Amino acid sequence: MSSLKRVFGNPLFLTLVHYRVIVILGATVLIATSFVPSLADFRTFSLSMDRAAVLGIVAVGLTVVLLMGKLDLSVGAILALSGIATIGLQSQLGPTGAALVGIVVGVLAGALNGFLIVILQINSLVATLASMIFIRALCHFLTGSNPLSGADPLLGLAVSGAMGGTLSMRTYVFLLAIVLLFIWLTYTVGGRNAYAVGSNEDSATASGIRSNRYIFGAFLFSGFTAGIAGTLQSLATNTGSPVFGDAIALTAIAAVVIGGTRLEGGRGSSLGTLGGVLVLAAITTTLEYESVPSYYQDIVTGSILLLLILLDRIASDRPRSVLTLKTFFPQRTKDESHHSMSRKEEP
């Protein structure tokens, strides 16, 4: 056991484990570019970022939900419904109005989830499974199971085309969402409370945090981001399809978990999710460029997911403080914000 302790106690090893997302991302990108040199082209980078954007926006919402120790399986169905609203209402409301309605639809669906989970106290997995099935059926009902198409296909290029030779509009939306979530989680009282609620709902409530509001808010936010993702996706493809987003919920959860957010709640970060999404995007782009069958991609994704969860175990068995940069630079880094949950104070 002493040798085990020596390995796990080694500051270098622990640091690597702590920054495992960055390590994996670095390794993925390194391996990827060594096999497909053109991946380093900015155009390729821009395109794969654009591909990852919709998944990423959904993952931002899910990060908050998972942080609360809850799950939201309905994001794919919400994405489809928002997309259908965005395209289907274009003739009545114009593209901008319809897009706004699409986002509102997402928020309303999130409110439905919040109602089921907070007011009716249904387990989040079951509640969002039910709303997923219900909303998906609604999508098929509204469209007669046929995809709707919008008036102007060129509108999609504004969303998915590179802006001024840089990244696409939806990529910027994704990156902005990551930054805003980072600021909220790291620098605000609300963000710290969110960690507290996720870590232990009852003790958070006991220390004066309105846990239910945070949980309701998380599902509202998840619906909101799924709505944005659906709106952008449907504009980009000029299609509102009842089958869009079929597999996105699980992929997005995978991205969030790869990013270090724990399903048990209480731990996770916005930048981790960014890393998780980028890892998946790098894998997909590389393997597709090499014509590798998609099930190989799933093998790689599954392996990485497993590896990271095992590393997470190691990390969570250790006191958190050992893992930070503090080990090396005791004076320069301040403690991680979510560390403060044990000494929570009412705002």
Next chain:
Amino acid sequence: MKLTLRFGAAAAAGVLFLTGCGGEDDSTNETESSGDTEICYVAAAESHAYASPANAAFQEAADELDVDLTLLSQEFDAQTGTDQLRTCIGRNPDGIVLWPVDPQAYVPGLVEAEEAGIPVVLINSPMGEEAEGLYASFTGPDTYEQGQLAGEVMDEELNDGNVVIIAGQAGNGTTIGRTDGFNDMLEELGSDIEVLQTVNADFDQQRALELSRDLISQHGEDIDGVYANDDTMARGFIDAWDESGRGTDNMPAIVGINGQQDAFESIKEGNYTATILQSPEEDGRLALETIVDAANGEDVESRIPISMTVVTEENVAEEEPAL
């Protein structure tokens, strides 16, 4: 220390695994990249009774013509497919072949391809009116006509009665063509056949089996005929019928599409009314040859159909199954 070693070994194995995967891809890439023409192909799926042989024929024709091929598979998900189409455009190939699984979603991508000056050929499934003029050619079967042929056969077989339709993915162009063609033909013929129910089994045998169980327990002996959008799903119904213990003698009239081996055998045994034969090999090969022509700047027909044959008890001995 043992554990340290073990950890090291595990890490090394992990690295080997990752590089091993990459290395393998790299070598295939090298053998492929000998050609002058680069084609990017967004296929419907990798493992599927019809798509697999079509892809294989596509690959084979590409090898023969010394074409450098990148094959992506969207697994019947249009959202993945639209992204893959744009990945293709990003690679700047000489031509793109797209298997649309949605009639519209690819339109913005097609516009981008046109702007980039990359010709696109659609394989197998049609797209909607919005896409017209954005691709060089559409090769493959006319799914609407297949549906019509199926409707005709069903009408001849039953005259009147109740049928159920086991359709493919909701919203898929092939599903829409084959189902609408069937329904429109029944109407056109003034047929007394009534469609009891239409279900979407996603071109999947297992899904068709499950849905057929429901159909059989709901409608039972009222089902006089079954029209499946492909033979794979028809097989699902037949299995469900056998399972229910109703026996092959009372089997409803079954009409499928694709001309699969097992459908041929069932037709010979008299338990299967008809299948519409189309060759996936011809489908795949034709698309590749067409895109190579288009990539070389030749004019290609905007619509190149593949031949179709209605296979029934009468001509089953003379025809070869497609897959």
